[in-house]
Amino acid sequence: xxxxxxxxxxxxxxxxxxxxxxxxxxxxxxxxxxxxxxxxxxxxxxxxxxxxxxxxxxxxxxxxxxxxxxxxxxxxxxxxxxxxxxxxxxxxxxxxxxxxxxxxxxxxxxxxxxxxxxxxxxxxxxxxxxxxxxxxxxxxxxxxxxxxxxxxxxxxxxxxxxxxxxxxxxxxxxxxxxxxxxxxxxxxxxxxxxxxxxxxxxxxxxxxxxxxxxxxxxxxxxxxxxxxxxxxxxxxxxxxxxxxxxxxxxxxxxxxxxxxxxxxxxxxxxxxxxxxxxxxxxxxxxxxxxxxxxxxxxxxxxxxxxxxxxxxxxxxxxxxxxx
Amino acid sequence: xxxxxxxxxxxxxxxxxxxxxxxxxxxxxxxxxxxxxxxxxxxxxxxxxxxxxxxxxxxxxxxxxxxxxxxxxxxxxxxxxxxxxxxxxxxxxxxxxxxxxxxxxxxxxxxxxxxxxxxxxxxxxxxxx
Numbered sequence: 001x002x003x004x005x006x007x008x009x010x011x012x013x014x015x016x017x018x019x020x021x022x023x024x025x026x027x028x029x030x031x032x033x034x035x036x037x038x039x040x041x042x043x044x045x046x047x048x049x050x051x052x053x054x055x056x057x058x059x060x061x062x063x064x065x066x067x068x069x070x071x072x073x074x075x076x077x078x079x080x081x082x083x084x085x086x087x088x089x090x091x092x093x094x095x096x097x098x099x100x101x102x103x104x105x106x107x108x109x110x111x112x113x114x115x116x117x118x119x120x121x122x123x124x125x126x127x128x129x130x131x132x133x134x135x136x137x138x139x140x141x142x143x144x145x146x147x148x149x150x151x152x153x154x155x156x157x158x159x160x161x162x163x164x165x166x167x168x169x170x171x172x173x174x175x176x177x178x179x180x181x182x183x184x185x186x187x188x189x190x191x192x193x194x195x196x197x198x199x200x201x202x203x204x205x206x207x208x209x210x211x212x213x214x215x216x217x218x219x220x221x222x223x224x225x226x227x228x229x230x231x232x233x234x235x236x237x238x239x240x241x242x243x244x245x246x247x248x249x250x251x252x253x254x255x256x257x258x259x260x261x262x263x264x265x266x267x268x269x270x271x272x273x274x275x276x277x278x279x280x281x282x283x284x285x286x287x288x289x290x291x292x293x294x295x296x297x298x299x300x301x302x303x304x305x306x307x308x309x310x311x312x313x314x315x316x317x318x319x320x321x322x323x
Numbered sequence: 324x325x326x327x328x329x330x331x332x333x334x335x336x337x338x339x340x341x342x343x344x345x346x347x348x349x350x351x352x353x354x355x356x357x358x359x360x361x362x363x364x365x366x367x368x369x370x371x372x373x374x375x376x377x378x379x380x381x382x383x384x385x386x387x388x389x390x391x392x393x394x395x396x397x398x399x400x401x402x403x404x405x406x407x408x409x410x411x412x413x414x415x416x417x418x419x420x421x422x423x424x425x426x427x428x429x430x431x432x433x434x435x436x437x438x439x440x441x442x443x444x445x446x447x448x449x450x451x452x
Contacts, residue, residue, distance in 0.1 A: 295369050295370065299371050302353075302354065303357065308349070308350050308353070308371070308372075308375050309346075
């Protein structure tokens with residue numbers, strides 16, 4: 001079995017063990033969250049030895065050449081010397097705004113210490129001093145000089161609990177990223193766009209909507225936001241305002257439980273979307289939120305004629321339970 | 324035998340239109356297998372992107388394109404489906420849907436025949452016989 005060298009010590013990997021699991025097994029505090037190769041919080045750097053391709057999937061080319069890799073999905077075939085990521089991969093940031101958008105959803109704004117290049121709809125990973133890390137989608141545009149994230153309060157959630165209850169403006173965190181392929185791509189300004197999501201899946205969609213408008217998208221844009229009940233809907237007035245301001249923007253809030261009205265549709269989001277648009281060939285779709293819903297909705301959009309290459313999605317993978 | 328001038332012979336993959344032909348056919352084909360009651364359960368993976376990737380590789384193979392599957396790969400890759408009851412009738416249905424897909428994207432009959440022959444040649448490995 002290969003060994004890894006970290007901080008001047010050597011550790012043996014067990015059969016099929018990831019670098020992250022080996023470090024944790026040996027009592028090393030290594031930052032991590034999803035353990036599925038998607039959040040990026042377990043990023044490390046290899047200084048010597050071959051990094052498996054799988055452990056660098058989705059990373060920026062400039063990071064790959066510097067040996068960055070995701071330790072949770074890294075099962076090396078040879079000996080590897082590794083270190084924590086340099087300061088160039090993480091940025092310090094200050095909380096500038098904490099504002100409730102609904103009883104459960106908090107708008108968090110961060111000002112980073114340095115320049116951060118991102119597209120609305122990508123996600124960043126927020127790392128607390130002690131290494132606790134969670135990923136959130138970016139809901140705003142780069143020229144605002146800040147990051148806007150929508151954080152839903154999760155029962156027992158450590159990061160969301162802290163942001164909702166303990167954090168104050170001025171607190172410091174680190175920011176990793178951005179990552180993700182779910183963002184507006186210019187080039188087909190007349191293509192109809194379908195933006196559908198549940199819960200804080202609205203965050204990337206709201207960012208993508210504003211990015212599309214800023215880049216002069218002319219085709220129709222339909223935003224569907226689903227929640228269990230009306231209390232779970234948020235940014236309702238803001239989305240109505242954008243829809244009345246732009247004749248090609250339409251906004252449909254939908255709730256699973258509630259009374260049907262002109263203002264709110266009732267039903268699961270896939271039912272509401274497909275009832276309104278049973279044929280979707282030629283459309284581009286963005287689907288964000290709960291992973292089960294995202295997988296299901298992607299397939300339904302595809303079966304209604306949307307090309308697989310026109311479907312962009314961001315499934316919110318929950319943090320792995322502490323073992 | 325028809326003798327072609329050296330260097331002018333196009334491969335089947337090139338005649339069909341290469342990667343562009345795979346791109347044009349993959350959605351049509353995957354939509355068909357996903358909605359055909361005879362075979363849909365074998366294709367209904369949770370992760371659609373992974374399934375699309377597999378269908379892209381399958382089409383590239385039967386178009387005579389650059390993928391190098393061995394008989395062993397085909398056996399291992401389908402063993403779990405054989406365990407779930409994959410049999411000749413399903414392979415027949417997939418080859419039929421493959422032909423329909425190619426017709427829909429405008430491929431000529433003589434090329435569709437050659438694609439079906441390549442797919443047919445994988446039958447024994449796919450069914451682990």
